[in-house]
Amino acid sequence: MNELQFRQSEAVGEFQLIILAVVSLLLVAVYIYLKFVYVKSHEVHEGVRVLSKTRLSQQSVVYELCTDDKKYVVLESKFGVIELHGETLIKEVEQIG
Template sequence: MSELQFRQAEAVGDFQLVVLTIVSLLLVAVYLYLKLVHTNKHKLNDGVKVLSKTRLSQHSVVYELCTEHRKYVVLESKFGVIELNGESLSHNGEHSE
């Protein structure tokens, strides 16, 4: 039998490193873009103000939100979001009866 000959593997060329770097940067850019889009979907509208935020437990929070015409108390938990009550507000900002 003849002897086995081992060839030394060639070093990775500069072109391959550039391509690998570009692909990696594109993947990171896509990840950050998708994360940004997901975050923007869950932001409140400009007309909604958070008056208070109270953490009840590890997985539940009560928010007191106010729009131009209504005031809401909302419970957010791992099971979803539930409106606890909604009070109508008059146009001058006081509670209507």
């Protein structure tokens, strides 16, 4: 009777391992989302942020770019990069896409 007897705590230990595994998987999922999905949708290169990217065909893409104070619409094709000015050019490109 002088000896202490402890109950087995395997069920509690297994539950803690399951919680640890779930939290670890959640952290890995958040890391992957931030690394690959969020960063690609919020690309910033030398102070220029990509607001939207619209593929018109296999060889041409329209980007909407933003700097600190201005927005630009740029057409990238196999012929190079062209900044689109005015509402008519932008509407024409939207109709093509």
